[in-house]
Amino acid sequence: MRRENRQLTRRLAAPFVLCLLLLAASVSGCGGGSSGASEDGADSNGHWTKLFDLNASGIGAYYTDMQFMNESVGYVVGSKAFIGKTTDGGKTWRKLDSGVDATGLYTDDVFTCAHFLDENEGWVAGWGRLLHTEDGGATWTDHMPTDPDLHLPSPQDVYFSDRLHGVVVGMYNRVLYTEDAGETWNQPVFDFDPELYKTDHYRVYLLEGGQGWIGGTTVFLRTLDSGKTWNRLESSTAYFSSTSNLQFLDAENGYASGNGIAKTTDGGATWTTPPPTESKMGGTLHAFSTQHVVAGPYGKVLSSYRESTDGALTSHALGGTTTMDIRAVSFVSPNLGWSISPLGLISQFTR
Numbered sequence: 001m002r003r004e005n006r007q008l009t010r011r012l013a014a015p016f017v018l019c020l021l022l023l024a025a026s027v028s029g030c031g032g033g034s035s036g037a038s039e040d041g042a043d044s045n046g047h048w049t050k051l052f053d054l055n056a057s058g059i060g061a062y063y064t065d066m067q068f069m070n071e072s073v074g075y076v077v078g079s080k081a082f083i084g085k086t087t088d089g090g091k092t093w094r095k096l097d098s099g100v101d102a103t104g105l106y107t108d109d110v111f112t113c114a115h116f117l118d119e120n121e122g123w124v125a126g127w128g129r130l131l132h133t134e135d136g137g138a139t140w141t142d143h144m145p146t147d148p149d150l151h152l153p154s155p156q157d158v159y160f161s162d163r164l165h166g167v168v169v170g171m172y173n174r175v176l177y178t179e180d181a182g183e184t185w186n187q188p189v190f191d192f193d194p195e196l197y198k199t200d201h202y203r204v205y206l207l208e209g210g211q212g213w214i215g216g217t218t219v220f221l222r223t224l225d226s227g228k229t230w231n232r233l234e235s236s237t238a239y240f241s242s243t244s245n246l247q248f249l250d251a252e253n254g255y256a257s258g259n260g261i262a263k264t265t266d267g268g269a270t271w272t273t274p275p276p277t278e279s280k281m282g283g284t285l286h287a288f289s290t291q292h293v294v295a296g297p298y299g300k301v302l303s304s305y306r307e308s309t310d311g312a313l314t315s316h317a318l319g320g321t322t323t324m325d326i327r328a329v330s331f332v333s334p335n336l337g338w339s340i341s342p343l344g345l346i347s348q349f350t351r
Contacts, residue, residue, distance in 0.1 A: 215243025
């Protein structure tokens with residue numbers, strides 16, 4: 001499930017270990033600069049190994065998200081309507097036919113997220129597209145609503161708590177939910193006037209049983225009924241002027257990245273952050289349990305942080321001191337994960 005594998009994409013009881021993957025990217029948004037790690041990095045906390053360069057194969061895209069389902073099968077999405085798949089742990093990749101004509105495109109038809117329920121069934125969302133596959137990416141169906149009242153010009157994220165119940169969010173206050181695997185989409189009810197908050201919604205996360213959260217610009221929302229109704233969480237505004245990633249382990253314990261890395265132990269009602277030196281860390285995040293979290297911003301060096309019961313933080317390099325140019329990460333365990341740079345260099349972390 002994505003809530004177990006989404007980059008940390010893709011989630012507290014103390015003490016816990018907070019492994020902050022401090023990501024490097026020099027161009028705004030998706031990043032840029034070098035095509036990846038300057039060298040493999042290793043120490044007692046693991047080792048990064050370069051596996052594959054997508055753009056060296058002539059694709060010429062930039063990349064936004066990745067998700068591994070297990071030690072073998074993973075997916076990558078990006079610009080030029082690119083969807084890629086590996087079945088050998090990232091050593092080799094093949095381009096999937098998304099059905100989108102990307103001839104001559106670079107910044108258009110950007111897929112911003114991938115959400116897979118298992119090895120075969122998944123969703124990919126991006127500018128003007130909402131694609132679904134049930135056969136491991138061999139074929140795709142566009143489930144973008146055609147009703148003008150449900151117009152979703154720029155979907156940013158999609159998440160399903162099970163194969164029937166899902167939510168898609170996007171720019172310009174747009175939120176839609178489905179109860180029939182995307183066959184039909186509906187507008188939710190808000191406990192506030194969305195027109196008062198000119199917001200773009202960037203991330204959504206759902207749990208089985210109905211609870212879910214949305215993070216974007218200016219507002220942070222919670223649902224208790226799989227997306228039918230949403231409540232605004234007042235206390236979260238200071239932390240999430242722009243939410244990069246979001247994940248919950250259960251109904252109470254969750255993590256988000258935006259202005260910084262923040263954690264909640266009460267379902268998002270209140271949040272705490274690391275010390276001020278780390279307060280501006282946004283980027284990607286992925287939690288395995290209350291004991292292991294991988295997270296971090298763009299533009300830093302890979303590091304690991306441990307929080308003791310008294311809240312003190314100590315840090316050390318994670319996987320060596322190499323500066324990594326990373327856009328997204330996906331881990332299937334604390335000891336096995338992958339990263340991708342904006343320009344397509346895929347590396348693997350092991351320990």
